[in-house]
Amino acid sequence: MITLAIAEDHQALIDGMKLFLKNEEDIQIVGEATDGEALIQLVKNKRPDVVITDIRMPKCDGIAATRAIKKEFPETKVIAFSMFDQFEAVQQMRAAGASGYIMKNSSLQTVLQAIRVVALNETFFDDSISTMNDLTKEIILLSTREKEILRLIGDGKSSQEIADILCIVKTTVDTHRKNIMQKINIHGRTDLIRYAVERKYDF
Template sequence: MITIAIAEDHQSLIDGIKLFLEYEDGIRVTGEANDGERLLEIVRLKRPDVVLTDIRMPKMDGITATRLIKKEFPAIKVIAFSMFEQDEAISQMEEAGASGYILKNSSLKTVLAAIRTVAAGDTFFDSSLKNSHTAKKDNSDVPLSKREHEIVKLIGEGRTSQEIADLLFIGKTTVDTHRKNILKKLSLHGKSELLRYSMEKKYDF
């Protein structure tokens, strides 16, 4: 059973999502909030598996709420639910720890897909967002070093920094430094973007 908490300042939108999810097996809405402070209270009380949250809310915005939720409960997955398509908003939510980002005009099927995907441990970004948010990052001409290519390949295989360090006979701090340099070169924001990039690339070594 996937338990959900929804935070949105428009109650009618919460009601619509709840009504849709009522008919889905294995998913249950256990809490709802109309502001960020109430969302934190719900999360601390109910400990949901997934949080679906707006970014702009009264009392506390979704970015701050996400950061606090992930700090206290790292296992809880957060999905941003917003009308904002700007890269800055997406990046801020990713950096705060969100695993997904969908738009309010998305279909309810997209909402459902996002919930199931992040609950399974993956990331989910609205397909209409993906094109604009990642297009500038899909640049095969970016000059990565041989070592950086090796690290990107291993990240795409799901290796942790420690595993990469062991495989390449280098220190973990060196791997972390390479990760930061790769992020900067590719104009990526956070671990999830780097993982997505590395999985989409095809390397032949």
């Protein structure tokens, strides 16, 4: 028997999934949550084999929740359930410890397949997710610090504000800005801000 917990801030999606899975004899839904904090507590209380979690949720997003779950309960398998198929979103969930990633517009049969696959200690990534190679070649060139700064630029932060947040000097931020622009072949402050906003991946 595979025990399952579902986290999604739209109750209708939870209800639809529960209705579809209720007749599957090898799967038992042990709880549901509508925010990340509730999900973490649910896992602590019920210790499910598999968790399906949205990425964008109140209080604690799916990435942070996955990281917390995998740290305390590494045997629990996590499947991301998302509208986002961007490279960065998939990579962040994988880095947090997710074993699977499925899209919200996928069929419920795909959801069922993903649950059974990850329960066997394997990985499952939705066929509708584009291959990594061509999604964002330029983003791969950036260092962790450069991605961090790019994300803050996308949040509308100035160089001084970024420096304060990251506890570095403004000139270092300006240097990183120049390096980012060179790597992704962007010219001009306005173009960099536009690019950063498009790449913000607001989970």
